[in-house]
Amino acid sequence: MDRRHFLATGTAAGAVALVPGAALAVQTAAGGDARLNAAFDTVFKTALSYSPELATSLGFDKGPGAAAKHKLSDRSLASKQAGLARTRAGIALIEGVPTAGLSKAALLNREVVLYSLRSQTVGQAQFGVDSPQRPFTITQNGGSYFSVPDFLNSAHTIVTADDAEAYLDRTTAFATALDQDSAVQAEQASRGYLAPDFSLDLALGQLAALRKPAAADNTLTQSIARRTTKIPGDWAARCAKIVEGHVYPALDRQIALVRKLRANARRSAGLWDVPKGDALYAAALEQATTTKFTPDEVHKLGLQQVAEISAQLDVILKSQGMTKGTVGERLTALNASPAQLYADTPAGRAELIRGLNEGNAAMQAKLARAFNAPPNAPLNIQAVPVEIQDGAANGYYNRAALDGSRPAIYWINLKSVADWPKYTLPSLTYHEGVPGHHLQITIAQGSSQPLIRKVGGFSAYSEGWALYAEQVADELGGYATPLEKAGYLQSFLFRAARLVVDTGIHAKRWTREQATDYMVATTGFARPRSQREIERYCTQAGQACSYKVGHIAWLRARDNARKIMGAKYDVKAFHDVLQEGAVPLVILERLVEERARAMV
Secondary structure, three states: OOHHHHHHOOOHHHHOOOOOOHHHHHHOOOOHHHHHHHHHHHHHHHHHHHOHHHHHHHOOOOHHHHHHHHOOOOOOHHHHHHHHHHHHHHHHHHHOOOOOOOOHHHHHHHHHHHHHHHHHOHHHHHHOOOOOOOOOOOEOOEOHHHHHHHHHHHOOOOOOHHHHHHHHHHHHHHHHHHHHHHHHHHHHHHOOOOOOHHHHHHHHHHHHHHHOOOHHHOHHHHHHHHHOOOOOOOHHHHHHHHHHHHHHHHHHHHHHHHHHHHOOOOOOOOHHHOOOHHHHHHHHHHHHHOOOOOHHHHHHHHHHHHHHHHHHHHHHHHHOOOOOOOHHHHHHHHHOOHHHOOOOOHHHHHHHHHHHHHHHHHHHOOHHHOOOOOOOOOEEEEEOOHHHOOOOOOEEEEOOOOOOOOOEEEEEOOOOHHHOOHHHHHHHHHHHOOOOHHHHHHHHHOOOOOHHHHOOOOHHHHHHHHHHHHHHHHHOOOOOOHHHHHHHHHHHHHHHHHHHHHHHHHHOOOOHHHHHHHHHHHHOOOHHHHHHHHHHHHHOOOHHHHHHHHHHHHHHHHHHHHHHHHHHOOHHHHHHHHHHOOOOHHHHHHHHHHHHHHOO
16 A cells, blocks of 8 residues: 555545444543543554455554455445445544543544544545545556555565465455446446546556466466465466456456546546536645645645745756756756666666665664654665556655564656656655655654554645655755755755646646646656656646645744744754654644743
């Protein structure tokens, strides 16, 4: 489960589906805090029972939870509709715990969890879709065909024969998940909720790539073959039989459906052109940013930020003798410089990843200057699997299992090494690794928060933090040359441009081509990379806005803490707010102010 998809659901509570009689477990708890925590536990444990993938991603598919490792989530329309009622029951359960007598920490937990749960009702209740941010079931970066093979390869651990049997069971269940997705997408399309034609074209290409190999050569079969060499059994042959007899027929049915739907798909890129499109985008923007900003306000903020950051880049580029053309044109030229490019070969890709590991390790050594007792948790850095790289994001992070059975993974899309000039890579590593997502999420998972808070998330908080972390890295001397500093500012420029193009696409009726042209001209990123980003925004509305909106909130909170504390201000103490866990932005700024005033 990649970070973006996890955060798009707000929190693990998004999977809530309370079992009958669950409230009785809460009523037995004594005391306000204890009763509230019992409610959280009930909600969280039930979420795990309805989301085997979540259980695996957190390492809760062992011992009493071992049965989950053999299953995938029910993706049927009936399950989604029932989930809405059960989420509402979860809200009622938590609201039923009186606030009188609750500790300050408990009140915060209650506020955050209820915010998240209420947010999760919006998609199904108002629009009949999973989430305003991901309103389409099948896209170039969404659907079981996209997520399950990657999940089985990267999150499903295989150590024992039972783990391998569980893998085979999940491979069989994958066929059911595909058929459920197909049924849900057909129903949604009948109401006008279907991805744009270009998204479906990309999805068809990836479906075909998954379907093309002989069953023995399919990525599903190869994954289990590679990981069972020391476990007796004919695992690869058994998996190939399942792929041939179950998965491929389901893929054929899905390909046929998507081709049929593609015939009448819209060419427009934005949500404005689907039923209730303006309301859907407003909900997506609110869910992604945890603010009430309107599309116009976000668009104007983006234009302002683009102008300010471009001016800073102009100074650096001129200092390096790059004086001709716009900032975007100069960055484009820099991106094409042979000195900035790794070789487009397996050896070049290996060298690139080796450099990322070295950069992450070097920054880890600097963290104690800005953080109290920073954790040093393992982080794997890997290339995005080839079969999904066309639709995957350029870089993303998968959290570690809570039980330590699987480390965190920082994924980088290496379809084209030309997308990654050397000067741009430090900021990416600081964003995905330390002091970015890896540090923030590791701290959250190691905190004393209830489990439902530990694994919860808000895109604006986490993406805002990761962008702010790129700035912390600068303050710690993480950019060795002026060009690396330009790469860091280009990262900020990229996120500012996202404010413009996301609102442009979904509210101002920009085309995919118009948005791509703007991204290339503004940021200097290569057109293929820019277009992949734009195509993602078309099917994941609002999420791209969470980065810069969140970054601005983190800076505003820090500036306010410095103003309140004066000479007593300590950046380490400010960063200790991470121990409070992920929260909506308005709560973040309030927490920081309260903590600052308590230390004066």
